[in-house]
Every structure is written in C-alpha cells, then in structure tokens.
Amino acid sequence: MNYFKKISLSALIIVTASLLQAKESEIKITTINVNNGVYMLMGQGGNIGLSVGEDGVFMIDDQFAPLSAKIKAAISKISKKPLKFVINTHWHFDHTGGNENFGKDGAIIVSHNNVRKRMSKEGFIKAFNKTIPAAPKVALPIITFNDEINFYFNNEEIEVLHQKNAHTDGDSIIFFKSSNVVHTGDIYFNGFYPFIDSSSQGSMNGIITSVNYILSRINDKTKIIPGHGKLSNKKELISYRDTLIILRDRMQALIKEGKSIDEIIAMKPNADLDETWGKGFLNPETFLKILYGVIKDNMK
Numbered sequence: 001m002n003y004f005k006k007i008s009l010s011a012l013i014i015v016t017a018s019l020l021q022a023k024e025s026e027i028k029i030t031t032i033n034v035n036n037g038v039y040m041l042m043g044q045g046g047n048i049g050l051s052v053g054e055d056g057v058f059m060i061d062d063q064f065a066p067l068s069a070k071i072k073a074a075i076s077k078i079s080k081k082p083l084k085f086v087i088n089t090h091w092h093f094d095h096t097g098g099n100e101n102f103g104k105d106g107a108i109i110v111s112h113n114n115v116r117k118r119m120s121k122e123g124f125i126k127a128f129n130k131t132i133p134a135a136p137k138v139a140l141p142i143i144t145f146n147d148e149i150n151f152y153f154n155n156e157e158i159e160v161l162h163q164k165n166a167h168t169d170g171d172s173i174i175f176f177k178s179s180n181v182v183h184t185g186d187i188y189f190n191g192f193y194p195f196i197d198s199s200s201q202g203s204m205n206g207i208i209t210s211v212n213y214i215l216s217r218i219n220d221k222t223k224i225i226p227g228h229g230k231l232s233n234k235k236e237l238i239s240y241r242d243t244l245i246i247l248r249d250r251m252q253a254l255i256k257e258g259k260s261i262d263e264i265i266a267m268k269p270n271a272d273l274d275e276t277w278g279k280g281f282l283n284p285e286t287f288l289k290i291l292y293g294v295i296k297d298n299m300k
C-alpha cells in the first residue's frame with residue numbers, strides 16, 4: 001500500500017513539475033524601453049527594472065529561477081555589459097527566484113536587512129498557507145541596509161529607500177533620479193487589489209503611507225514601474241491610493257460594527273470596485289479575507 005502511495009505521489013510530482021515546465025516554456029519576456037537607459041521586463045512574477053549604460057547592468061528583482069536564461073537573453077539584446085547589481089524589492093519568491101542563478105554569475109545582490117533575514121530561514125506566507133524553504137547562500141543578498149542605500153551608476157543617481165511595514169517589513173522603492181523613473185516593488189499592484197503579507201508584518205496603512213510618499217516625490221512625467229501590472233504614471237497611482245483608502249475605511253467600519261468575515265464576504269462591500277480591481281492576482285473574496293486579517297491586526 002505504502003509502495004503504491006509512494007509511486008502515485010512521485011508520479012503526481014513529475015506530472016506537476018512537467019506542467020509547470022510547459023507553462024514556463026511558453027512565457028515570453030517583454031522588454032519595455034521606459035526612459036533614458038531604464039527598461040522594464042515583464043515575464044512571470046514581479047516586474048523587473050533595469051538600468052543599462054557604460055557602467056554595466058543594474059537590475060531590480062529577478063522573477064522565477066526557470067526564467068533566468070530568458071531574462072539574460074532579453075538583457076543581452078539591450079546591453080553587452082555585465083550584470084553588476086541585483087536589488088530585491090522584498091523577499092517574495094516571485095521577485096527573488098532568480099537570485100541563485102544571477103548570484104552564481106557574480107552579480108552583487110543587495111536588499112533591506114529583513115529580506116536577507118527572511119530568505120535565510122524557512123518562511124511562511126499565511127494568506128496562501130505556503131512554506132518557502134530557506135534560500136541557498138549564493139541566493140542571499142551580500143549587502144544589506146536599514147534605511148537607504150545609493151548607487152552612482154550609468155550617470156544615474158539611484159536611490160533605494162526602505163518603506164516600513166507596507167507589503168512586507170522589508171520593502172524597498174527605487175528612484176532613478178536622472179531618468180525620472182520609480183520602481184515601487186509590491187507597494188503598487190497596478191490595476192489589481194494588492195496583496196498585503198501580514199505574516200511578513202505588512203500593513204494597509206504602511207502601503208498607503210508609502211504610496212503617499214511616492215506621490216510626493218514624482219511629477220506628471222514620472223514613469224512608474226509597479227511590482228505587478230503595466231507601466232504606470234502619477235494619475236493612475238493617485239487612483240490606486242484613493243481606492244486603497246476607500247477599501248481600508250470600509251473594512252475598518254465593518255469590523256467596528258462587529259461583522260464576521262463570512263458576513264462581510266456575503267455583503268460584497270466592494271461590489272462597485274470589484275469590476276475594476278478584482279480581476280487580477282486576488283479575486284474579491286480572497287482580497288477581503290486578507291484585508292480583514294490585516295486591518296484586525298492593525299486595530300489591536
């Protein structure tokens with residue numbers, strides 16, 4: 001019996017693995033010329049930001065490990081120089097999955113202190129009941145910072161700033177000051193309800209504070225590379241911020257009225273917004289469950 005169980009389990013693993021592979025082989029990396037040597041790559045997982053120029057290649061986030069070869073091929077079309085730095089906007093596997101491959105190639109991986117801390121040990125994402133194994137040494141950031149770190153690279157001043165307890169407790173946003181581009185990491189899901197990782201100490205108020213800070217730093221010409229979704233701009237980020245405030249206030253009011261999560265789901269409190277924002281990564285119900293947990297934690 002056990003023997004058959006083992007057989008069927010390994011068969012299932014092989015089937016699942018080959019399905020994943022098939023899917024990944026279909027994924028294309030799209031390169032978007034953002035501005036002045038700054039590019040955005042879209043594939044699967046978090047959006048990649050690139051600065052290319054005379055000093056080399058500077059990359060923000062690296063999606064999933066099986067995509068590394070495709071990402072390298074896409075980079076080689078816009079620069080023949082070596083990849084020198086990889087910045088991780090946060091620890092989630094859809095932003096750091098390529099670290100091992102790029103680390104082996106000699107890129108210097110840089111992040112906030114908490115990104116390295118979380119990647120160094122087994123992690124857990126409560127919202128998806130998902131355990132993440134500790135990353136191998138070569139995949140870990142070798143330079144970490146607490147508040148900010150600056151790079152002077154490709155005639156660009158690149159400012160990497162920690163944002164407190166927003167999507168996680170280790171988020172960074174990156175300003176390319178000469179090119180007027182900002183990469184927001186997962187502070188900004190363009191066009192979708194955002195994921196807030198409460199098991200990594202994320203908070204809705206932290207996200208709103210961070211978005212307001214980004215808005216205070218940008219102008220109508222700024223190009224915004226969001227963590228997920230299409231290349232964006234200030235107008236769209238304002239609409240996202242306004243939506244976040246509505247979502248937070250509604251959930252706070254419902255919790256204060258003593259409503260349970262099941263009652264809240266049944267009420268469809270965001271029916272007016274679900275059509276626009278609820279068709280991405282998180283459906284309306286999953287988002288309500290996540291937000292309920294996050295706001296309850298905040299109100300404690």
Ligand SMILES: [Zn+2]
Binds near residue numbers: 090092167186
């Ligand atoms: Zn994330």
